[in-house]
Each structure stands twice: as structure tokens, then as C-alpha cells.
Amino acid sequence: MTDPTALPNLSPQPSGGLSQQNGADLPEATPARDRFVAALRELGLDSSVDGDGDLEFKVDDQTLFARVAEGDNPIGRVFGQWQLGDPVSNDPL
Numbered sequence: 199m200t201d202p203t204a205l206p207n208l209s210p211q212p213s214g215g216l217s218q219q220n221g222a223d224l225p226e227a228t229p230a231r232d233r234f235v236a237a238l239r240e241l242g243l244d245s246s247v248d249g250d251g252d253l254e255f256k257v258d259d260q261t262l263f264a265r266v267a268e269g270d271n272p273i274g275r276v277f278g279q280w281q282l283g284d285p286v287s288n289d290p291l
Contacts, residue, residue, distance in 0.1 A: 229268055229272075230266050230267075230268055230272030230273070230274065231253070231266040231268070234253065234264055234266050234274050235253065238253070238255055243255045243256070243257065244256075245264075248263065250265075251265075252264060252265045253265075253266065260278060261278065261279065262276055262277070262278040263276070263277050263278065263279075264276045264277075265277070
């Protein structure tokens with residue numbers, strides 16, 4: 199499983215946020231999904247939209263997803279998938 203401390207920090211930026219801190223032209227009216235994609239680009243991460251409408255991107259060879267909900271309080275939720283490598287016992291315990 200991925201160490202959560204190894205993932206990039208996408209927390210809100212103080213004093214004007216992403217648009218003023220990094221010189222990007224992103225007004226507050228920009229949809230949250232576009233701001234999320236811009237933040238991923240600034241981190242050097244390419245993203246695409248999967249079949250469920252989630253953003254898909256890779257961090258250290260791990261595929262992560264972000265679901266961004268618009269509204270009065272836009273929010274982004276990052277989640278991922280993982281698999282156990284071989285050999286793994288078939289015994290559930």
C-alpha cells in the first residue's frame with residue numbers, strides 16, 4: 199500500500215491560492231475540476247478522465263483517481279487501488 203505521506207500535498211493555498219502563488223491565470227470562477235487538473239500539471243503529473251468521469255493520474259507508478267464535485271462547496275476526493283503481488287496465499291486468514 200502507498201505511504202500517504204509520499205503523495206503530493208494538494209491542500210488549499212493561502213492568500214489567493216493557486217492562481218496568485220504560481221502566476222497562473224485561474225480566476226475563482228474556474229471549475230474545481232479544472233483547478234485540480236492545473237494543480238496536477240504543476241506537480242508534473244498528467245491526468246486523463248476515466249469511464250466513470252474521475253481524473254486518473256499516476257504517482258510513483260501507482261494509479262490514483264480524483265473525483266471532483268462542483269457546487270457551493272466544491273470538493274475533490276483522491277482514492278486509489280492496489281493489488282497484492284504474487285505469491286499470495288489463497289487462505290483468507
